[in-house]
Amino acid sequence: MTQTDSYTRLTPIRIVLVEPAGPLxxxxxxxxxxxxxxxxxxxxxxxxxxxxxxxxxxxxxAGDILERAITVSSLPEALTGCQRAIATTARSRSDALPTDLEDPRTVLPWLLDCPSALIFGPEDRGLNNDELSYAQRFLRIRSSLAYPSLNLAQSVGVCCYELRYCVLETQKGTEDSIEIPPSTVSLEVLEGYYQQLEAMLLKIGYVYPHTANSRMKKFRRLFNRANLTSEEVMMLRGILSQVEWALNCNNYAAIDDTLKTSPDH
Structure with a gap:
């Protein structure tokens, strides 16, 4: 693998900063x-x-990287075109998000060789649960308990180094020791499935408007962990479409029965 090849493997990876506050x-x-x-x-x-x-x-x-930096208004927009996303966090959360925090050297190779994103939160609070729900895996840099909070740029630096280390290790012929699974479905396609699922669960009364957000976070964790393929997402969406069709048929049948038994008919 040449120097150009190593850069090519890192090119599809985007560093996403959510609401950065400091120009430095x-x-x-x-x-x-x-x-x-x-x-x-x-x-x-x-x-x-x-x-x-x-x-x-x-x-x-590195002024050219600043000049080419893309500014967007939302995290889903930042992930458009990505197949994989890892979010960084320093804390274990509730049972919804996330408990399985991985080390950089273990999880970052998963981002290689496909459009992917590594997400960092604001300097003052990190990523909240809503923002974490857009990622499939979660990363924590195991720093000293005496002062565990890293500066944003330091955190990015550690992760960028680990990505480069992984590429250099595979360049030395140790690729067999790094497991990189096949590409998964794009995140916007997966987001479309989540929107359809939420609409269906609301329609059948499995969730209610005031509980839908917290319940959908759990569903996102479940399906994100599965690393779904495009074919699997199509199958799941097909099931939802069939349920929608069956519900409509039952509604039409109930209306027809009501009309038939109406005194006016």
Missing amino acids: NVGSVARVMKNMGLEQLVLVNPQCNPACDEAKRMAVH
């Missing part, structure tokens, strides 16, 4: 991305100007 952090992220061979930076509703002098000064020779 954004500039530092751009620099470490360029150091390690990553090129795609996506900013979700940034709370600072990524093109300001402070950001450029910290980026040093």
